[in-house]
Amino acid sequence: MRFGLVAQDVGVALRDAGRSVTSWCRRHTIGGDGxxxxxxxxxxxxxxxxxxxxxxxxxxxxxxxxxxxxxxxxxxxxxxxxxxxxxxxxxxxxxxxxxxxxxxxxWGLGPREPRERACGLCVGAVERWVRLEYPAITRAAQEHLAEVYWIGRVRLRGTMPAADVISAVSSRGRVRFMITTPTVDPPLPRDFVLRLSGAEERTAHLIVDGSWPKNEWPRRLPRRIVLHPLPSCGRPVAAA
Incomplete structure (x- = not known):
């Protein structure tokens, strides 16, 4: 009986620790670049x-x-x-x-190296991803004459109320963005994602950093829009 209680306590502690790591990772991603x-x-x-x-x-x-x-x-x-x-x-x-x-x-916008989009716990996973998986994304984009965008969110300091800047930086370094007033656990805006495809409905490959777990991504997007998760220590916890 005592062992069962200890195991239960350990399980709760590990779960809480996982949530803390997730929260810290996401704060690092969106907190204070701008x-x-x-x-x-x-x-x-x-x-x-x-x-x-x-x-x-x-x-x-x-x-x-x-x-x-x-x-x-x-x-x-x-x-x-x-x-x-x-x-x-x-x-x-x-x-x-x-x-x-x-x-x-x-404001925190502009090209960044992939490792700069990761918290300290995720850098190794991001570097492996860039080496092993990113080349396939770029090849697919070239085959479809598509653009590759890196999507993230920055919290602006010094505004009242607070402001979030959601940005997409193309592989060519072009920045596209929108500004929103943050809410609790805001999802990745569907309108933002669709607008990246443009009125011409271009194919786009979007690499999403740890600002949003996958359950906060828009669903039922057109097939021309392909979302790819950048490795994040928060993603496994969010999916559980």
Whole structure:
């Protein structure tokens, strides 16, 4: 009887530990890569050709939950080009593409190595995945003339309410993104995934990092959209 109680206690402890690892992994993935107050990244706010802090916060609020086509812009998701146009219209500010790119980098967007998308516990698994499985994804994309995107989520610091930036970075380094107000365990937005395929309904291979377990992925997607999980220590627990 005593052995049974001990075994039960150990089982509970292991389960709780697994949940803690999962939670830590996901916090690492989404927690704190981005920041408002881009002056920390070399942008001097208020100077000619830059946004003030108030303008930056206003811009983030304007972007929440809306897409470029709602402003009459010919883009499915926000890019450096469409954001440059919106800044020009809203603030009468002609900002060069390099400066807009610096804001996106300050927000935590831009190309990252696969290992940078993993917590410390997942790095080895991600490196093996890149070596053994990623080449097959790129070959399939080439055969279907498809684009490969790396999808992740960043929590912006310095906004009220908080803001999440969901981004897709193509294998060519092009960034597409949307900004949302975070909720408890938000799923990977179906609208975001569909918009990556574009009005032309292009085939797309999407590599999803540990920001979302598979049970938070959209279901019944068109066959032209293929989702691939990046290894994460949180995934086995979420699937159990």
């Amino acid at each position: 920041a408002v107050a881009a002056v920390r990244r070399g942008l001097r706010q208020g100077e000619s050709g830059t946004l003030s802090r108030e303008q930056e916060l206003e811009l983030i609020d304007v972007l929440r939950g809306v897409h470029p086509d709602e402003f009459g812009l010919d883009e499915e998701l926000w890019t450096r080009q469409s954001l440059t146009t919106l800044i020009q219209r809203r603030f009468d500010l002609a900002m060069d593409a390099g400066t807009v790119g610096a804001y996106l980098r300050a």
